Amino acid sequence: MNKPYKVAANSIVDETIVSRSRFICFISPCTSHEDAKEQLINCRKLHPQASHHCYAFLTGKPDDSQGYGSSDDGEPSGTAGRPMLAVLQGGDVGELCAIVVRYFGGTKLGTGGLQRAYGGSVRQALLLVETSTKVPMVEKQLTCDYGQINDVLYFVEQAKGEIIQQDFAAQVELIIALPEEQLTKVKQQLQTLSAGLLTLRSTDPNIR
Template sequence: MSVYPVPAQFHQVEEVIKNSRFITQIFPVQDNNHAKQIIQQQKAAYPDARHHCSAFVAGAPNDSNEYGFSDDGEPSGTAGKPMLAVLQGSGLGEVLAISIRYFGGVKLGTGGLVKAYAGGVKLALETLPTIEKVIRQEYQLTCEYHQFDQIQYWLKQYDGQIIQTNYTDNVRLLLALDATNSENFANKLKDMQLKLQKLQK
């Protein structure tokens, strides 16, 4: 997946359900560790709350290695997992949801908790500003000086970026393109007998 939506900024909504106050927060995150850091920060910021439940998709939407969730003291399966299910269904990546609960004295029951925690995330996502994240792969390309202008033109057509340029007896380029555009760009290069070399990360 080379393009997917991510949160544009921090976002928060609040609900009161049977006297319990639920604060649902959405954060953009860079990775698993970043998500865990924010969870700890929010626990410290709301020390008097009963629960700080969370779920995150800290990488691309389909990267299960970057999933995580916590019920934080609520009955198992009633908070973090339903929250994660909403995030997965949204198609968002690099996103963390935290639901902070101030207990109001009335128990919600298993079904009520699932509905409250999942519903809070759904409500927050309805008004969450998002931006598109484009995943680019790095490539190397060597060309002659007289070919460089044409290559720059095609790079603009295919939304590519020149990261580095080395001028020696020829021009050596370090490029960044997304998967779809790199294939089209590579086909253009074949007409000039040039080959795009993918860098392994």
């Protein structure tokens, strides 16, 4: 079951100086690879003279094994994008993109120094990020009698769900969005109300 998790709710910019090199970190909400690419394009337009534009992003939960990416953008392999991503994944916040712009200050930092500088830049910026809680929702179909509709609406409201669509014909046809963690409870309530006749169905026609 997908549990609620924190997501970035604002965009911030934070700058650190390490051995005369400027590290400017941009963190913004991000929900797709395309979103991250667009943010990178905009950042490069803002800082066309920067030495590097390194990034890391999470498009879902912090522990999502698929929705992430990173780039060293010309820095030695593993010294920028990877430590930035490690900080994001350990930050307990999902759906965000971090871009660190570096203006070289004339002093080489070495592998360890670069890892600390890029990771530290993101870690410091994360302290400024505001968060909100995202509740994973699932959509279900339900057919009920008119005499049951008030109880059904009450169950949905109590579960903090939403009515996406409703059609009134011989019976009431509903499409409902429910928090995934409330799904079992609502199913049980519907079963009790209807002596086992009311069931939630998938909105995917290929799933029965």
